[in-house]
Amino acid sequence: MCGIAGFSGHGDQKTLERMTLRLAHRGPDGQGFFSDQKHKVFLGHRRLSIIDLAGGQQPMWNETGDVGVVFNGEIYNHADLRRQLVAAGHRFQSSHSDTEVLVHGYEEWGDGLPVRLNGMFAFVIYDAANRQLFVARDRFGEKPLYYSTAPGFFGFASELSALCEHGSVSRQINQRALQKLFAWGYLPAPLALYEGCRKLPGGHCATLDIDGFSLTIRPYWQFELTPDNALLETDEDRLAEELQHLLFQAVDRRLISDVPLGLFLSGGLDSSSVLAGACAMMPHAKPKTFCIGFDEKSYDESGFARAMADAFGSDHREQILDLELARREISHVLQRIDEPFGDASILPTYLLSRFTREHVTVALSGDGGDELLAGYDPFRALAPARAYDAAVPAFVQRKIRKLADMLPVSQANMSFDFKLRRALRGLSYPQGVWNPVWMSPLEPDEIRQVFEAPLTTEDLYGDAIELWERRPEANLIDRSLEFFTRFYLQDNILTKVDRASMMTSLESRAVFLDNDLVAFCQRLPHRFKFRNGQGKYLLKKAMANVLPADTLKRPKKGFGIPLMRWLKDLPAVGEPFALPGMKSASVEAAWREHRDDKTDHRLFLWMCLALQHGLKGLETGHR
Secondary structure: OEEEEEEEEOOOHHHHHHHHHOOOOOOEOEEEEEEEOOOOEEEEEEEOOOOOOOOOOOOEEOOOOOEEEEEEEEEOOHHHHHHHHHHOOOOOOOOOOHHHHHHHHHHHHHHHOHHHOOEEEEEEEEEOOOOEEEEEEOOOOOOOOEEEEEOOEEEEEOOHHHHOOOOOOOOOEOHHHHHHHHHHOOOOOOEOOEOOEEEOOOOEEEEEEOOOOEEEEEEOOOOOOOOOHHHHHOOHHHHHHHHHHHHHHHHHHOOOOOOOEEEEOOOOHHHHHHHHHHHHHOOOOOOEEEEEEEOOHHHOOHHHHHHHHHHHOOEEEEEEEOHHHHHOOHHHHHOOOOOOOOOOOHHHHHHHHHHHHOOOOEEEEOOOHHHHHOOOHHHHHHHHHHHHHHHOOHHHHHHHHHHHHOOOOOOOOOOHHHHHHHHHHHOOOOHHHHHHHHOOOOOHHHHHHHHOOOOOHHHHHHHHHHHHHHOOOOOHHHHHHHHHHHHHHHHHHHHHHHHHHHHOOOEEEEHHHOHHHHHHHHHOOHHHOEEOOEEOHHHHHHOOOOOOHHHHHOOOOOOOOOHHHHHHHOOOOOOOOOOOOOOHHHHHHHHHHHHOOOOOOHHHHHHHHHHHHHHHHHHHOOO
């Protein structure tokens, strides 16, 4: 796990060093540079040593010195690829570096390399002979890659703040990006917060012609559900066995490491399944597991994690946190998230990562299971929402929504009134945007007021609408699965985990995003994922002979904080809240209404805090 930065065009070694220094938290174990002023190519790297500690320095080159790479991530099938490349005549200099596989893999397969990789990655390869930079990002976007283009310039970096250290990169906020940030709570790729900056989407690669500075971007893989209805006639027990085999195989692939390794453990279905896989793959070892709990019981899951650790005999460590102590970390964390986003669970994720990093350098996680196998609450809401929308006239829906807004505001975790208001607000809009509106800091009507702009729903949610309408014959579950996997997973969940873990120089590995496991889930008809109001049907069946029954039945709790209550006590954002086109009076009014318990503005106000502190961090380089 590392940080990468560089550029082609005007600039010098000092510029490269500034860009790379901003990524020091991603790679505290070393740095490397390549500067070629004559040919206008500059590559920088910060290293967190995980595999081949002695031979993995970067930039890394082939034996003739004309193909080099800077790379962030891990390639889990690198040993298999190395054997193929050696058989094809390639000579390796390192003993088992996954980075060197990229160099020789590019020589052998060219731009066909990324689709062969099973892992998480963002890399840039310099092909000196052909005067090209080849850029690629993993299928789901686990590892970030920002870039910027201008006449005679191309720059890239693992984080937006590092990219902005180059003088050719703008720090002007993109107005539409700001509006969409309040519509989504995060920015869907390729959009980035600053003008002229972009994110390479997951599953995409790009080729830069260095002499002409022309950039060609294309997808090499995209997540699409391809349900095989023949599986409906297949014995469910056999499918469950296959799912367990693929899951345990994915765990095994992610256990490769030359440094201490552990597992995040909440005690829920996904993390418990990962622990079961680790125990099966390492029968004579004792996996290290980590959990944080809170002294406020409604938000604490540590007891479930402890019970699961006892059941499997893991070497378990937990840390119980005073929520008020955690609350004091908010400013520190938000100033380090780089490009701001609005998921408040960044705070407990950071605290867990920090605690875990005291003991290990790598941690396996269950991220991706909810998106692939329908584990979120909105999946349960789809059928009743469709029936309600069909049966209740629009004018009656508006009256019902007004009545719901009169309910007392609860401070409880995922309270009934919160979920009801969220459901009804989504139903005020077309079906194609139910999912993003349900989770948005502001709904379209509110965004139009806050920005005093004639914005349409399509302006804010065109990406989601296009995906939803791509396959009108598909059922609501499958269409929602594609939304959560293509957008929410990449640009919220994986971004959150990447930022939180990298703040502490911890590598996090998402087991459920293994290529073979994903391919299996893509083929599964939706009834194996969501059935009778319950998600993850087949996963529960697959783990029934491994996990305790109460773990299979326990509803998803989430990794939350008492945001509703905290925001009543936190200092408001700076007065006035001055961002391009935003009415500061709207923000001030929201703070007053929230503190007076008139309205629940928790997601909007947290997004404002994230912007205020995040922009400060981007500008000042807070680390």
